[in-house]
Amino acid sequence: MSVRVSSMSVLPPVRKDRIVARLPQCFRKEAAFHTKEDFNNKVRTACQEQRTGTVGFKISKVIVVGDVAVGKTCLINRFCKDAFDKNYKATIGVDFEMERFEVLGVPFSLQLWDTAGQERFKCIASTYYRGAQVVIIAFDVNDVASLGHVRTWLEDALKENDPTAVQLFLVGTKKDLSSPAQYSQIEQDALKLAQEITAEYWAVSSLTGENVKEFFFRVASLAFETNVLAELEKSGSRQIGGVVTLQTTCMLLQRRSSQTAASKMAADVSSQRYGLRMRGKSCGGISVVEAGRWSLTSVFPGREITFPCGMWILVVLLTLTCSYRATQQLHTKLLFCNCRDAKE
Incomplete structure (x- = not known):
């Protein structure tokens, strides 16, 4: 009771x-x-x-x-x-x-x-x-x-x-x-x-x-x-906003459903450059990305590491930043060697 x-x-x-x-x-x-x-x-x-x-x-x-x-x-x-x-x-x-x-x-x-x-x-x-x-x-x-x-x-x-x-x-x-x-x-x-x-x-x-x-x-x-x-x-205002949001969501769902009706396939988008792969599947015209997670496969062979979707941007940015800094350091070393050779 x-x-x-x-x-x-x-x-x-x-x-x-x-x-x-x-x-x-x-x-x-x-x-x-x-x-x-x-x-x-x-x-x-x-x-x-x-x-x-x-x-x-x-x-x-x-x-x-x-x-x-x-x-x-x-x-x-x-x-x-x-x-x-x-x-x-x-x-x-x-x-x-x-x-x-x-x-x-x-x-x-x-x-x-x-x-x-x-x-x-x-x-x-x-x-x-x-x-x-x-x-x-x-x-x-x-x-x-x-x-x-x-x-x-x-x-x-x-x-x-x-x-x-x-x-x-x-x-x-x-x-x-x-x-x-x-x-x-x-x-x-x-x-x-x-x-x-x-x-x-x-x-x-x-x-x-x-x-x-x-x-x-x-x-x-x-x-x-x-x-x-x-x-x-x-x-x-919350009730009015809820109605507008619901209507907008329905329109988006209908649009996505019509767009994906022509090509129903499992989403398998990979990037050879950064070793990132997004695996998903189609469900009722809506792309579902396996509970919103990405996987790293080519970076660590034989292992699969998953992390939230939002993190992949940070991984890419960190990779680019590290590459840029390494390039700058290498460029500085080359300049230093060239200057030393020129003095000698």
Whole structure:
């Protein structure tokens, strides 16, 4: 009796509070990737038919960058550990957390990289930017200067990644410390900047947890949707390519069959110069060369040495090279003897 084991069962189970059944909505429609209320129809259909390929085993890399003390670590800790540490501790280099989701019944993982904002650690942190699928740029809604440095952080992140393959989020932190009037003013500037750099804007509070879970669920869902669409595109191209290859192969077989119908004979091609012999036979109009191997017979009389077909080119080249070098050496010796005789 055969037992079918699901490919996803080898992975650890997903927490119940990490299950996504519908696409989380954006924070502001003015600055969002799209304002659709649900996942792409192709993505939902692929998940229902279990045609997501290797998406369930993939890990989407997310990097969080921004000025020092804007709350990058607190943002990640609030979501991953549901904790908030009031004591400030600067991140040295980088740190990361792993979070697993279940999106439309398919497991999906996010690798959240917390990078240092201090200038002295910038060269270290930038080495970990490579391979990111999502870039989160955090700024303090109470600090206008941190918003002004967003473009610099964006340039550093895109140096190591393909700008067309990265999803960008602009996140304002410490919303609980801002008054409504102050926040309204900086939000307008942030929305304008987000539109200019093609980023989705969010405002959160790590202290109260406001919008933190919704934000990361949105990040995971959009990253998942992008991966599934890419997987469907690859599988579609493979299927199309397979049909073209099959048709081309059939045409070649028919052509070879018609060419060999007039002369059916065992292929016995020999070269007296290099002592190489290819022995083959005809099978259904297709030349079969004895499992693709050549034989050396005249080089070693009484013995037969076989080697792969591709090796015969190397043998010929080596033979020619050795002959050329021997000729050059002989020519040099003759010149030397002639010069010596001339001097004498």
